[in-house]
Amino acid sequence: MSLTEQREGVEAGRLDMFVDGAFAFTLTLLVIGGDAVPDSADKLLRMLGGVPAFAVCFSLIAYFWHGHVRWRRRCPEADRGGLWLSLMLVFFALIFVYPLHMLFASLFNGLGGDAFPSEFKLDSPRQIRALFVCYGVAFACMAGTLALLFRHAARGAQARGGSPLPARLDMLEWSVPTALGVLSALLALLLPLSAPPLCWALPGFVYALMFLIGPLTARFRRRHGMGEP
Template sequence: MSLIEQREGIEAGRLDIFVDGAFAFTLTLLAISGTEIPRNLGMLLHALGGIPAFACSFMQIALFWHAHVHWRSQCRLADRTSLILSLVLVFFVLIFVYPLHMVFASLFSFISGGILPSDFQAQTINEVKGVFVCYGAAYMCMSATLALLYRHGARHAIHVSPAARDEARVATMVWAISAAVGLLSIIVALLIPSQGSGMLLILPGSCYFLLVLMRFLLQSYRRRLQQAAT
């Protein structure tokens, strides 16, 4: 291994440690008991009622973290562009954490009829729209950042196999579609009239179910890549 490759490996390791630490710090902000230790049974039950929202938020953030880990394992880049995009990802995840938790907490509170607590209480349709816009913007920005990371890796990674390069191309499409869905959710939220029916507020969140269709698109895209390789 040359000195340049050794240096790139060290720089990549430093970047990974920083990104992993940032994601770990983000998860601590989601602690179900908040900043105050429960002092009685009522406070404890209130904290435990936040477990579903915490679990969904945890899985969502872990998904983005794992995407970065997967990018590193596939592309193994440590250049300036990779550094900047990784730092941008960290920046967005720190913004993403609070809108993420507010959306899930509000959702579970609504589904449970108020049994599960939500510290965020939206009083007007515009406030709910604002939450979806903030969530969608953060989701779109993080997904777009990952798409750019994978696109950069697919184009510029040197010591990778053709299969890994194809996988990076597929991941680029995955996160590009995710970013587009986030943008669609923002547009739908902004189009909801302020005096409209409250039932319309399910539409921005429903946009994310389009991600289920992404699996079928990816299967077709993978087959095209395999045919091109053969």
């Protein structure tokens, strides 16, 4: 291994450690008990009511983090393009965590009432619109950055004489949640404030289409003999 390759490996490792640490930090912003330790059983039970929302938020943060892990498999070398896009991902993650927490804490509180206490209350359609727009834009920025990372990886693979197809498939896979985030935000913006309460669930239902990604990409991989990523 040449000195240049060793240096690139060290730089790639340092970048990955920084990204991993940043994503770990976002999880600390979701901690269910805040900065206070419960001093009674009632407070403990109230704190545990935030576990379902925390679990969903944790899963989504892990979903995006794992996207970066997969990108590194496609793009093992360190370069400026991967550096800046990775930093963009961290930047958006630190923004995304706030509407993420607010959305799911409010959702579980609305479904379960006092069983899932929340500090966030959505009292009007205007607030619901603002939250869905912020969440959708941040979600699209996160997924879009990962799509750009895989596009960058595909170009790198092609330049090295390898096949860009696996990275391009990953790019298309991340393009779907990017489009869904934009669509959700647009729906929230276009819905009139006088719309029936049930209509305000539509921007959220859009994300249910993400469950189609797995079966579709798995079928594509089997058809082209690509195997698992």
